[in-house]
Amino acid sequence: MRTLPKPLIALVATVLLAFGVSHFSDRIDPYYLDVMIGVGINVILAVSLNLVNGYTGQFSLGHAGFMSVGAYLSAAVTLLLGPRLLGEDGGSALQQGLLFLAALAMGGCGAALAGLAVGIPSLRLKGDYLALVTLGFGEIIRVIFQNVDALGGALGLNGIPNYTNVFWVYSFAALTVFTVVCLVRSTYGRGFLATQDDEIAAEAVGIDTTRYKIVAFVVGAFFAGVAGGLYGHFKLTITPTGFDFTKSIEIVVMVILGGMGNTPGVIMAAILLTVLPEMLRAVEQYRMVLYSLLLIVLMLVRPKGLFNFDFTALAARLRWRYLASRK
Amino acid sequence: MTEFLQQLLNGLSLGAIYALIALGYTMVYGVLRFINFAHSDVFMVGAFIGYFAGQRLPHDSVLSGFATLAAAMAGCAVLGILIERVVYRPLRGGPTLNVLITAIGMSLFLEYTGQLVFGATPRPFPSIIPARIISIHGLVISMNQVIVIVVAALLMVALELAVYRTKIGTAMRAVALNPKAAQLVGINIDVVISFTFGLGSALAGAGGVLYALNYPSIDPLMGVVPGLKAFVAAVLGGVGNIPGAALGALILGMTETFIDGSRWSTYKDAIAFAVLIGILLFRPAGLLGRYATEKV
Numbered sequence: 001m002r003t004l005p006k007p008l009i010a011l012v013a014t015v016l017l018a019f020g021v022s023h024f025s026d027r028i029d030p031y032y033l034d035v036m037i038g039v040g041i042n043v044i045l046a047v048s049l050n051l052v053n054g055y056t057g058q059f060s061l062g063h064a065g066f067m068s069v070g071a072y073l074s075a076a077v078t079l080l081l082g083p084r085l086l087g088e089d090g091g092s093a094l095q096q097g098l099l100f101l102a103a104l105a106m107g108g109c110g111a112a113l114a115g116l117a118v119g120i121p122s123l124r125l126k127g128d129y130l131a132l133v134t135l136g137f138g139e140i141i142r143v144i145f146q147n148v149d150a151l152g153g154a155l156g157l158n159g160i161p162n163y164t165n166v167f168w169v170y171s172f173a174a175l176t177v178f179t180v181v182c183l184v185r186s187t188y189g190r191g192f193l194a195t196q197d198d199e200i201a202a203e204a205v206g207i208d209t210t211r212y213k214i215v216a217f218v219v220g221a222f223f224a225g226v227a228g229g230l231y232g233h234f235k236l237t238i239t240p241t242g243f244d245f246t247k248s249i250e251i252v253v254m255v256i257l258g259g260m261g262n263t264p265g266v267i268m269a270a271i272l273l274t275v276l277p278e279m280l281r282a283v284e285q286y287r288m289v290l291y292s293l294l295l296i297v298l299m300l301v302r303p304k305g306l307f308n309f310d311f312t313a314l315a316a317r318l319r320w321r322y323l324a325s326r327k
Numbered sequence: 328m329t330e331f332l333q334q335l336l337n338g339l340s341l342g343a344i345y346a347l348i349a350l351g352y353t354m355v356y357g358v359l360r361f362i363n364f365a366h367s368d369v370f371m372v373g374a375f376i377g378y379f380a381g382q383r384l385p386h387d388s389v390l391s392g393f394a395t396l397a398a399a400m401a402g403c404a405v406l407g408i409l410i411e412r413v414v415y416r417p418l419r420g421g422p423t424l425n426v427l428i429t430a431i432g433m434s435l436f437l438e439y440t441g442q443l444v445f446g447a448t449p450r451p452f453p454s455i456i457p458a459r460i461i462s463i464h465g466l467v468i469s470m471n472q473v474i475v476i477v478v479a480a481l482l483m484v485a486l487e488l489a490v491y492r493t494k495i496g497t498a499m500r501a502v503a504l505n506p507k508a509a510q511l512v513g514i515n516i517d518v519v520i521s522f523t524f525g526l527g528s529a530l531a532g533a534g535g536v537l538y539a540l541n542y543p544s545i546d547p548l549m550g551v552v553p554g555l556k557a558f559v560a561a562v563l564g565g566v567g568n569i570p571g572a573a574l575g576a577l578i579l580g581m582t583e584t585f586i587d588g589s590r591w592s593t594y595k596d597a598i599a600f601a602v603l604i605g606i607l608l609f610r611p612a613g614l615l616g617r618y619a620t621e622k623v
Binding site: 059121122124125126129131132133135137138139140143144146147198245249253254256257260285286288289291292293295296299300303 | 362414422424427428434435548555562596599607
């Protein structure tokens, strides 16, 4: 019997686990449930941004912009199409689930299209310039949403149905991690790492770096859009200001703190940076001051990312010590 | 015609303030190659120093206006040097992204400490400078606008002299060109970087007071939007290039004012970025920036 590949098993196991937990969600304290969902959404955002910032080495500051495209589009689907398709009574749980899935897919695809539209012109730029242009696009998207009255203008969209639950969030988080990890580990995906390591050398051996950059951008934007859809159906109300560049920076911080191009690290950083402000709620007044101080201190103390453990170096050191002791 | 001139004047005064902030961004970028995100909050601190100084000084006199300005500039210079010394220096030579995150952390720290100390509610800025309005053929010129433009122009001339006519200015340009070579010829790079931060922060402090005079309420988050715009202006002109920053700021200030006066006014904030993207797509190094050839 052929065994299934490991990442696939992990994906299926997480989805099943999420389904199980979701089944018992009535018995879990709603506060913890909220934090769990927040963690899951941030994991999706951080891991998808890590594909762009970490693995491909393109510094993007526009992730919140793509998130907002997904949030608005999927909210529009459930708000406008929902009542027509499901009828007055809101339909059965299965129907709602299918509608939500379609809405998330729409949100993701819309964000991916936005990613393509942003990526093609701006990926000619490098470094800080690229960062600024992506930031600019994010802000432009925000201002456009602010001015479209059909989408609520500056007040945003209200009354979005409450579809997001632990099952959806963690299934998509698992799917994001699965996609990013498998993509980067595949033969094709080595091109992302090559682009990040040395663009000139990569081009010299015939890798189309621009293409890789755009693929990374589009895939990253897709998952950001899905995360946006989940976020909208979790908060039940979305405003354009909720997706400004401070949100983008929040996600970038997760990626850098986790260690660029280190998926487990980024996941842990996303969890830490979502739970940390919650834990600091006891000292509400000083919460953000402490958060920012921690950020500075962590960068000073662990410059390679909080969760970037260099196991090979550690193993080498231990081996060295062992050899020395034998003499 | 009058309306056009009026908008031109408004644009000029907005651009002058952007220029003062943008110069700090561009100087730090020129020397250290990183975006000092905390710069926009130094600008905010400048406005607050001006607020507290202005309350203690007699109102409506030009002398106390200048005293306020000087206090804000000195306070911000000290703050800028302190930030560099404590936070950025230990990371020097490390990956730029780390410094960037630290800068973001510093920016958040200043904003939230500001909220804690000063409170989040906007405060009216004292009218330290006599509010007089001059009217020529229907063109309304407020005293504040004149002062903003004159002071900004004077400071920029002073900066130009400092950078091109003094010893430390020459050292600054040398460090910007090549830090290692500058050290080899005996330039104390730490002093130069501290000086750059001090100079840039002093300009931001002046910008803070001038901004508060024209838009008379201040709060701890007031720096975020002008800071972002000023950075856009710096990149527009070619980041690391001092005249470029001033040019970019003027273009941005003008465009924004004219958009604000048209029926597209709600898109004002997007326009700054649209202009930036448009220009970068055709001139990836900014208007006055030089292309660096890539060496393999």
